[in-house]
Amino acid sequence: MNGIALSVSRGIARATGAALGPYQTAVIRIGFAATWLLFLLRELPHRDELYGPGGPWSHDLAEQMVGDNGAFTALLWSDGRAWFEIVYALAVLSSLLLLLGWRTRTVSVLFMVGVLSLQNRSVFMGDGGDNVLHLMSIYLVLTRCGQVWSLDARRARRADAARARGERVVDRVGPVLWCVFGFLLLTVTLAGGMDGDWLVPVLLWAVWAALGLWWAVGRLAEGSQPRILLDVVTNIVHNGALVVIMAEACLIYATAGWYKIQGSRWQDGTAVYYPLHLDYFSPWPALSDALAASGTMVMLITYGTVAVQVAFPFTLFNRRVKNVLLAVMMIEHAVIAVTLGLPFFSLAMIAADVVFLPTSFLRRAGGWVARGRARLPGRLSAGAPGSGRDGGDRGGGTAAVPGPRTEPGAGPGDGKDSGEDSGRDGEDAGKRGGDAGERGEGSEETHVGFRA
Amino acid sequence: MDAYDKGSDARQGLGRDGREGPPGPDDAAEQTGGSDGTEEASAPGETGETGKTGETVEVPEAREVPVAPSGPRTGFAALSPRYQVGAVAALVAVAVAVCAHIGLVFLHVAPSNTLTKEHGSAVDEWVFPEFEQNWKLFAPNPLQQNVAVQVRAEVGTADGGIRTTGWYDLSAEDGRAIDGNPLPSHTVQNELRRAWDFFVSSHDSEDRPVGLRGSLSETYLRRIALLRLDRNGAAGPGGVVERVQYRSRTTNVEPPPWSGEKVSDRPTYRELPWWSVTPERNDGNRDDGNRKDGARKDAGEGGAA
Structure with missing residues (x-):
């Protein structure tokens, strides 16, 4: 009995103490945001045909469809061209900001609204990649995906540095964003723009209320009980969403795999040959022919694909096997991107796979990126996502990245790190200084540390 | 996540040994970050690029120093019993929601079974519209036919002819x-x-629309036809597209040479009835929808050619 009680309490501590997988959630945030951003930019010339008032799936058709299924889309609030352009531009902007991790929680909501608005407006334009993004944009809203590798993390560091110097840190951007967010929500709700399915409106209002609560509680003393409780609840929600994201990825592979097993072409080992010879999925016919030239190769790839997809969820119990399979699946998706002409689908799938990568690898990869950046002389003055003016600053921008390669003991700090960080999402609008960055100079950041 | 985090600790050493890159700056960086107490001293000493790297590295390390003392002040253990009740309630609620969501989505993607026969409507209620998903790409069998969709038009010419x-x-x-x-x-x-695909799935074998989706898909195809015919300049100068007709030409993908299988290489056609369209695409939709039944009767059984 004691053992059970002990493991229960350990489980509770684990699930409540920190927002787990800070690097994993950060990297899927970046991955999905980048996928959607690149897609929107690629389709810029075709945006009207896909989602606009001039497309074949007309406003009227979309209205009938949405009236039937209740899906959420802001695009149907008006059939004007200006509104469409605004929504498209906001979708682009929100994916860029989410990628950078600016006010992550608020922006993740905007990102979700952008994804759902465009995709639900024209349901028959999408494919599997759009479907993945659709789901993940909803799940991401519930995570603290800006704990590392984000402007939020940098802002939090600078705020800490400023506080350490005894300066008062006042965040003006957060409350303003929150008020604008609330005003828009209220307007839209009263105007009947959310009369469809209840899920998305409830989610939007819940996040808005939670952001307000964070701000209010943030004014209390550091160690006050309501503040800790809110932090704990936010961690719990994050960890739950992370489980859902992982389960979703497993369901994707399991479904794809188990249904394939039942197909005669997957059984006789020729299945992979066929998509390579479909006109819609063979941008490089010569390449397709070359890949499909050997019967043995086709058979091995066919069987291998099914085996990997079916096996993947079970390999999560063995770290080493899981990592090997993960690498295999990412390579396969990269190949699919080219051979079947499905780059955005593949990118979305790879972004989903990334959630299973080990922290040590992600941190090392982050280190490579940071070092690569530091070695690009031209970028030192130009590439800052924010307003960094000096080299040290720049380092600060990516600071969370390379921490890992510094010392072996860094691992355990990881969890604590995130717990500490978690109070600093974009969401705790009030207490952190958006303007702290103005003052936080690079050299000071080495002193960051104690929060008074 | 457990596994990863623990693993990352365990593997940190490995990762360091295995990584590439010039040892100089990195080692400096490592030392800087490695011993918490010394970073302030060593950081200013570094110069240029190395300095930047070093700084990049230190920040999070530096942050960990204070984290430890503040550790006990966060998390479940830091809550008073009264607040712990709240935290446990939240934990239970989230756990239930997560299990329910995963379970419902699982039932949504699973084949029809005992549970979905009984609770299918509850599953649909939750999954639609926002959690809908279909991952049966190329399953159970990949598509083995090339379906070419073709369209032609009846154009009212400038001189009044057709x-x-x-x-x-x-x-x-x-x-x-x-x-x-x-x-x-x-x-x-x-x-x-x-x-x-939408058209085919929302029509019966006699090309009759099934429900709302059937009529939506017809209007959609009409509009696509107009768009594409317009791009091809099908109407010609002064002409107006008055009716359009679709057909599909389905050809089997030739089986791989090593399989020894033989399939017909003769394409099969499915020809839809002529549909009348109104020239003004944006205004004409609703009228189209209402008139389509008449148009369909005119054309009779399109059938497969």
Whole structure:
């Protein structure tokens, strides 16, 4: 009995103490945001045909469809061209900001609204990649995906540095964003723009209320009980969403795999040959022919694909096997991107796979990126996502990245790190200084540390 | 997540040994970050690029120093019993919600079974519209046919006559746009293909629409036809497209040479009735929808040619 009680309490501590997988959630945030951003930019010339008032799936058709299924889309609030352009531009902007991790929680909501608005407006334009993004944009809203590798993390560091110097840190951007967010929500709700399915409106209002609560509680003393409780609840929600994201990825592979097993072409080992010879999925016919030239190769790839997809969820119990399979699946998706002409689908799938990568690898990869950046002389003055003016600053921008390669003991700090960080999402609008960055100079950041 | 985090600790050493790059700056960085107490001293000593790298590295390390003392002040253990009740309640609620969501989504993607026969409506209620998903890409079997969607039009010419155009192979146009394109647009890869699938799935074998979706898909195809015919300049100078007709040409993909299988290489056609269209695409939709039954009767059984 004691053992059970002990493991229960350990489980509770684990699930409540920190927002787990800070690097994993950060990297899927970046991955999905980048996928959607690149897609929107690629389709810029075709945006009207896909989602606009001039497309074949007309406003009227979309209205009938949405009236039937209740899906959420802001695009149907008006059939004007200006509104469409605004929504498209906001979708682009929100994916860029989410990628950078600016006010992550608020922006993740905007990102979700952008994804759902465009995709639900024209349901028959999408494919599997759009479907993945659709789901993940909803799940991401519930995570603290800006704990590392984000402007939020940098802002939090600078705020800490400023506080350490005894300066008062006042965040003006957060409350303003929150008020604008609330005003828009209220307007839209009263105007009947959310009369469809209840899920998305409830989610939007819940996040808005939670952001307000964070701000209010943030004014209390550091160690006050309501503040800790809110932090704990936010961690719990994050960890739950992370489980859902992982389960979703497993369901994707399991479904794809188990249904394939039942197909005669997957059984006789020729299945992979066929998509390579479909006109819609063979941008490089010569390449397709070359890949499909050997019967043995086709058979091995066919069987291998099914085996990997079916096996993947079970390999999560063995770290080493899981990592090997993960690498295999990412390579396969990269190949699919080219051979079947499905780059955005593949990118979305790879972004989903990334959630299973080990922290040590992600941190090392982050280190490579940071070092690569530091070695690009031209970028030192130009590439800052924010307003960094000096080299040290720049380092600060990516600071969370390379921490890992510094010392072996860094691992355990990881969890604590995130717990500490978690109070600093974009969401705790009030207490952190958006303007702290103005003052936080690079050299000071080495002193960051104690929060008074 | 447990596994990863623990693993990362365990592997940190490995990772360091295995990584590439010049040892100089990195080692400096490592030392800087490695011993918490010394970073302030060593950071200013570094210069140029190394300095930057060093700084990059230190910040999070530096942050960990204070984290430890503040550790006990966060998390479940830091809560008073009264607040712990709240935290446990939240934990239970989230755990239930997570299990329910995963379970319902699982039932949604699973084949029809005992549970979905009984609770299918509850599953649909939750999953639609926002959690809908279909991962049966190329399963159970990959598509083994090339479906080419073609369209032709009856054009009212400037001199008052009627002219019937030849068939435009829209899928072939899509195929040409995809060929050699590393980033095919959804407009060529999905638009027509999925519109046709939508039509087929929302019509019975006699081409009669099934429910709302059936009529939506017809209007959609009409509008795609007008868009594509317009791009092809099908109406010609002064002409107006008055009616359009679709057909699909389905060809089996030739089985791989090593399989020894034989399939017919003769294409099969499915020809839809003529549909009247109104020239003003944006205003004409509703009228179209109402008039389509008449148009369908005119054309009679299109059937497969």
